[in-house]
Amino acid sequence: MSASSGFRLAKTLGLAAVVASAVTQEYGAGINFVVPQSLGVYPGIGALVPLAMFATGLVIFLKVFLYARFSRAMPRAGSSYVWTVRALNLPLGFILHFVWWASITAAMGFIAFAFGNFLGNAMVNAGFAAGHLLLSKPGHLALGLAALWIIYGIHVAGIRDYGRLVVILLALVVVTALAVGVIGFAADPAALLHTAAARTGIAFARPAAAPPFDAHAFLAVCTLFIFAYGGLSGAPALSGETEHAETVMPRGIVIAWLTSVVLFSLVAAALLHAVPWWAALDLIRHKHASLVTAPGIIGLAAPRPLAAALDLVIALIVGKTLAPQMVVTSRMLFAWAEDGLIPARFAETSRRRAPVAALTLTVVLASLFLVQATYIGWAFGIVARSVTILLVWLAVACAALNLRYNPRHASHGWSEPFRRGVMVVPVALLSIVVTIALIRSVLVLPHAPFYVQPLFQGAVMALIGTALYLRARRVAPGLAAVTATLPLE
Numbered sequence: 001m002s003a004s005s006g007f008r009l010a011k012t013l014g015l016a017a018v019v020a021s022a023v024t025q026e027y028g029a030g031i032n033f034v035v036p037q038s039l040g041v042y043p044g045i046g047a048l049v050p051l052a053m054f055a056t057g058l059v060i061f062l063k064v065f066l067y068a069r070f071s072r073a074m075p076r077a078g079s080s081y082v083w084t085v086r087a088l089n090l091p092l093g094f095i096l097h098f099v100w101w102a103s104i105t106a107a108m109g110f111i112a113f114a115f116g117n118f119l120g121n122a123m124v125n126a127g128f129a130a131g132h133l134l135l136s137k138p139g140h141l142a143l144g145l146a147a148l149w150i151i152y153g154i155h156v157a158g159i160r161d162y163g164r165l166v167v168i169l170l171a172l173v174v175v176t177a178l179a180v181g182v183i184g185f186a187a188d189p190a191a192l193l194h195t196a197a198a199r200t201g202i203a204f205a206r207p208a209a210a211p212p213f214d215a216h217a218f219l220a221v222c223t224l225f226i227f228a229y230g231g232l233s234g235a236p237a238l239s240g241e242t243e244h245a246e247t248v249m250p251r252g253i254v255i256a257w258l259t260s261v262v263l264f265s266l267v268a269a270a271l272l273h274a275v276p277w278w279a280a281l282d283l284i285r286h287k288h289a290s291l292v293t294a295p296g297i298i299g300l301a302a303p304r305p306l307a308a309a310l311d312l313v314i315a316l317i318v319g320k321t322l323a324p325q326m327v328v329t330s331r332m333l334f335a336w337a338e339d340g341l342i343p344a345r346f347a348e349t350s351r352r353r354a355p356v357a358a359l360t361l362t363v364v365l366a367s368l369f370l371v372q373a374t375y376i377g378w379a380f381g382i383v384a385r386s387v388t389i390l391l392v393w394l395a396v397a398c399a400a401l402n403l404r405y406n407p408r409h410a411s412h413g414w415s416e417p418f419r420r421g422v423m424v425v426p427v428a429l430l431s432i433v434v435t436i437a438l439i440r441s442v443l444v445l446p447h448a449p450f451y452v453q454p455l456f457q458g459a460v461m462a463l464i465g466t467a468l469y470l471r472a473r474r475v476a477p478g479l480a481a482v483t484a485t486l487p488l489e
Contacts, residue, residue: 009077009240009334009489010159010353017163018235018242018252019259020170025231025324026260027173027317035228035268038221039277039292040284044214045221047277050269052218056225057261060232062431063393064257065423066400067236068250073417075249077240077489078335079233079328080392085339086414087399090483091469094341096395098465099458101332103388105362108325109369112144115319118295119143122311125299137374144370151322152363155330158352159241162323169320176313177263180294183310184270187301193279195300200288204279219441226386226438228264232256234324237331240489241353267294274301326362333358338487340476341469387443387454390435397431400424414486 038049045052067080076082078097085093116134120143123131133139154161193204235253239245242252271294272280280292290296295311302310334355337347346358403409403418404425418424443454450456473479 007240007489008347008349008353009355011241011243011245012160013163013238013242015248015252015255016167016170018238018248019256020163020166021238021324021327022232022235022253022256023173023259023263024166024169025234025321025328026229026256027177027231027263035225035264035271035294038224039281040289041224042214042217042220043281044211044217045277046211046214047272048213048218049221049272049277050265052221053225053228053268054261054265056222056229057257057264059222059434060226060229060257060261062427062434063232063396064253065427066393066396066431067232068253069400069417069421069424070396071236071239071249071253072246073414074486075236075239075242075245076335076487077237077331078338078487079236079239079331080396081332081335082487084392084395084399085483086412086486087403087409088395090479091466093395094336094469095462095465096391097332098468099461100388100392101329102461102464103385104325104329105365106369107385108148108322108329108362108366109144109371109373111318111321111325112148112366112370113140113373115147115315115322116140116143118315118318119312121290122295122308122315125295125304125311126308141371141374144374145367147319147322148363148366148370151326152359154323155326155359156350156352156354156356158354159238162327165323169317169323172313172320173317174259174263176310176317177267179310180298181266181270183298183302183306184267184274187274189274189276189279192274192297192300193276196275196279196283196288196291199300200283200286200291202282202286202288204282206276207278216441219438223386223390223438223441225264226389229260230385230389231260231321231324233328237324237328240331240334271297322366326359326366329362329366330355330358333361335487338489339482340479341472387439387458390439394432394435394439397428397435400428404428 035049035053038052039045070080070083074083074086081093081097084096116139120131120134120139123134125131134143154165196202197204232253235256236249239249242248274297275283275292283289283292291300295307295314298310298314299307301307333342333346336342337344337358346355346361348355348357350356400418403412403415409415410419476482
């Protein structure tokens with residue numbers, strides 16, 4: 001792509017990079033930590049954790065359909081922000097995506113912190129004394145900052161290098177997931193629990209009967225697992241840098257979804273086969289939650305050299321989630337700057353076509369969230385992150401219906417894919433029902449302080465987003481006219 005093309009972003013990526021970006025953002029802390037730990041939050045789920053993971057993946061197809069349709073109609077760097085602003089409402093689209101953007105940036109700080117946990121424990125289990133240093137607060141901070149700024153350096157080098165990186169990471173994810181699945185299903189649960197009992201002193205006892213089906217717990221766990229599938233946004237965020245995005249992006253989104261459902265369901269079933277739900281619950285209740293993670297369970301089930309190697313790989317897989325998340329957050333800033341909502345410098349790119357200002361703000365804020373997670377501990381929680389993902393999905397569904405029925409969009413070329421096809425309306429309506437049901441199931445967390453409640457966290461970020469929008473409207477009163485057309489990229 002020549003410099004005279006008019007594009008600031010380099011349109012060089014293909015299908016493999018699109019798929020890899022989505023899967024590598026999805027497969028990380030969610031599957032390796034949140035899945036088995038969900039029992040501690042909602043014990044009523046019992047043995048249905050793997051089913052909840054699979055069911056969540058099936059439900060996510062509704063979102064996949066809409067995202068694929070929008071990516072064909074409006075393939076732009078801001079993805080769902082661009083879609084909702086053009087199809088619904090500017091202030092609503094911006095404020096909602098500001099909350100979502102803040103949650104992803106906070107999640108980057110949390111993942112950078114969790115990377116220290118996973119890598120430190122992996123090194124300790126492998127017999128390296130340096131692992132204890134990584135598990136200290138200074139160790140968490142140093143390692144997390146190193147991970148964030150190394151990923152930043154790769155992004156600044158250009159999107160082509162990022163594409164190569166995520167394709168390599170995708171291969172690593174697939175091999176590791178298959179290995180975890182084989183080890184988990186090959187494990188003898190009785191022998192594994194014997195090992196766990198010797199290590200923890202817990203006397204495990206299978207309950208006489210399985211708990212009755214708890215619909216609320218099942219829905220709530222499905223909502224938690226929305227966090228695991230949230231990486232789907234790693235694909236459409238690359239729309240401004242993908243060749244033939246109108247056709248490549250929809251295919252990439254669907255392939256990434258299929259890959260994630262298979263890998264997630266395999267790993268969830270394997271982990272809960274190796275450590276039955278009731279034993280996992282005992283471990284959590286007796287303060288041995290570290291054993292109820294993918295590395296912890298593999299450490300009990302596999303020979304020590306193999307377990308140590310997988311621990312190290314899983315730690316890298318958790319850390320690699322930072323790379324696609326940095327794409328999503330920086331391209332969101334790029335799109336806001338294109339529309340005039342934030343200073344234009346965030347839409348400027350370097351000689352390598354990288355949005356350096358947007359990337360720099362992202363990594364600085366993620367570093368601050370890392371400091372907060374290390375020394376304070378308060379941040380956007382997993383549930384709040386899931387709720388923001390659901391709210392964006394809800395807005396996208398409403399945007400699809402508005403493009404279908406609102407006459408003001410009849411002259412817009414981007415509404416054409418929504419005005420034909422029998423699936424658009426039922427998928428959008430089902431998406432609205434599903435997202436509202438899932439949000440209601442976790443909107444108030446039982447026995448949790450107010451500052452970690454999703455309502456409180458979301459309200460704080462929404463107020464900040466509102467203030468930013470009002471400031472932008474004063475500085476640039478012609479925002480409505482700008483957002484009446486699609487941005488260049």
